[in-house]
Amino acid sequence: MSSTIWKVLLLVGVSTAFGAAGGYWIPIKRTEGMQDTPAQPGPKGSEDRKALYWYDPMYPQQKFDKPGKSPFMDMQLVPQYADGGGDSASVHIDPSLTQNFGMRLATVSRGVLASSLDVVGVLAFNERDIAVVQSRTAGFVERVYARAPGDVLKANAALADILVPEWAGAQEEFLALKRNGDAGLLAAARQRLRLTGMPAALIAQVERSGTVQLNLTLTTPIDGVLQELNVREGMTIAAGETLARVNGLSNVWMDVAVPEAEAGSIVTGQVVHAHFPAFPGVTIKGTVSTILPDTNPDSRTLRVRIELPNPDGHLRPGLTAQVSISHSTEQSVLWVPSEAVIRTGRRALVMLAEKAGRYRPVEVQPGQDNDGKTAILKGLEGGQQVVSSGQFLIDSEASLKGIVANSLEMSVPSATTPALHEAHGQVLGINDKEIKLAHGPFHTLGMPGMTMIFPLAHSSLMQGIKTGDKVRFAVSQNDDGLHVERLEKSGDQP
Known part of the structure; x- marks a missing residue:
């Protein structure tokens, strides 16, 4: 009994060991056998796609x-x-993965796009508000009042007293005719006094007092800053000599530098708001008075002159201000978030979102930018959706797949005529947009002969050309590739 049990246990153990070994060995043999077996055709994939x-x-x-x-x-x-x-000119992304890519969409909207440009300006004198004090007659300076350049003066402030000896004879003659009562002669004598440079107020004083007045007091004609004072006590002055110059302060100028990209939105009469550090909380409204014709070649900015009212005289030349120039066009425009526009340096693109997770690049013509928005002048329609975040990933994928946005036809004259490269070939297919050619080499490009598809510069090139024709053609080369500019049948037709 005991011997039989041991035999049974020994047989089971040996069988188990061999079974375990066999179980381990069989999969390995199957695996090695699979490596030697030719791969079976899988599901229809990229190898079977055309x-x-x-x-x-x-x-x-x-x-x-x-x-x-x-x-x-x-x-x-x-x-x-x-x-x-699907459309081979678009990139497909599983909608469930868009969040992982950090993609956001924005709707192309229509509305009035108000713009605001913030610049820094410096106050200056109003060069149109200048009064020059000159002597109308020769004389001597008897007295100079306590004035100096830089003084802020009120109108009619006295500057100097001038003695004019040559007025004595003319005034005596005028007073004698006044006593005789001849009105005609008196009018002629009054005119003579006026021509000698005597002010009307002084003539009236002579006529009223009946005495000769040889002293003239020079005064400032306007309120403002005394810029020049060229008189000294005891000096002799000649007729027409400039004695003083006064610059008014009733309004002041401010010159600001506007980037040339924003220059098109600035117009004369535009309202601006100035904020001065010297007067916290105070906003002064002014207007654009002049757009100066010169542009700074270093900073690429345009100078704009703004005129600000200064009734109380607090604004002084040299003060700085933060200026906000507002502009709002009444015309409704399409706009997208500025971050949605991809600027390549030669053109601007957006990634247009279509149905079923498809995206394709579209060339657009951008307008002005303001407050994170960019006006779109051409290339989009209202209600479309564009990618505003993550578009560079899609653009890179589109470039790798050879997807290129159709060129936006803009009426911009070309500065130079592009060089043309000629070759001969045979037409394998043609429509109003592109032509398929088996062509010879382009010697000027160093390109060997091959079969290629070329875009046509314009649809009229296909007139009279059909598949199988031998042609002579010329292409231009730009960032979009080679474009057929000239196409004609060659003489050696079959």
Whole structure:
């Protein structure tokens, strides 16, 4: 009994050991066998999809109809597939992943876009409000009042007393005719006094008092700052000599530098608001009086002159102020958040959000920027949605896939005529937008012959051209690739 039990236990143990070993060995053999077995065809994937075209990721604007080596870079062309039958000119992102990418959308809105430009200005004298005091006749300075340049004076403030000896004879003759009572001669004598430079007030005083008045007191004609005083007691002055200059303070100027990008929104008569550190809490309203014609070539700014009222005289030249220039156009415009606009230096793009998580680049013509908003003059419609955050990731993906935004046709004259590069080829396909050519080499570009798809510069080029024709054509090269500018049949047609 005991011997039988031990035999059974021994048999079970050996079987278990072999079973364990066999269980360990069998999977390994299966795995090794799978490595030697040819891979079975999987589900229909990228290998079975038809490529729409091939492109160079470093130069995605140009399309090729077959694989090969890029003529631009030392690398193989990459195929572009139709993504699940969808639009090949868009990037598809699973809507569940947009939050992970930090993407935000904004709606293209329409409304009045008010702008406000904040600049710093410095007060200066109003050069139009200047009074010059001159002597109308020769004389001698008998007295100079206690004045000095820089003094702020009221109108009719005395500056100096002048003795004019030549007035004596004319005044005696005037008084004699007055006593005779000849009105005609008296009027002629009064006119003579006026021509000698005698003020009307002094003539009236002579006529009223009946005595000769040879002294003239020079006064300031306006309120303001005495800028010059060129008289000294005892000096001799000549007729027409400038004795003093007074600059008014009833209003002052302020010159501000406006960036040239904002210069188009500044107009004469525009209302501004100035805030001075010297007068906290006080806002002074002024107007744009002049847009000066010169531009600073170093700072690329335009000088704008603002006129501010100064009835109490508190504003003095040299004070600085923070100036806010407000402008609001009555015309309704489309606008998007400024962060949604991708500026490449040559053009501006936005990533347009479409249905089913698709996005595509769209070229736009931006207008003025203000308060985080950018006006869109061309390229979008109201109610569309654009990507305002995370658009650079989508733009990078679009570039890698060779997706290029259609060029926005703007009526901007070209400064120079682009160089044209000629070649011969045969038409493999053509429509009003692009042409497929099997062409020879471009010697001026160093590009070998190949089959490529070229955009047509304008649809009229396809007139009279059909598939199979041999053609001579010329292309221009820019940031968007090669564009056919000239297309005509060659003489060696079949």
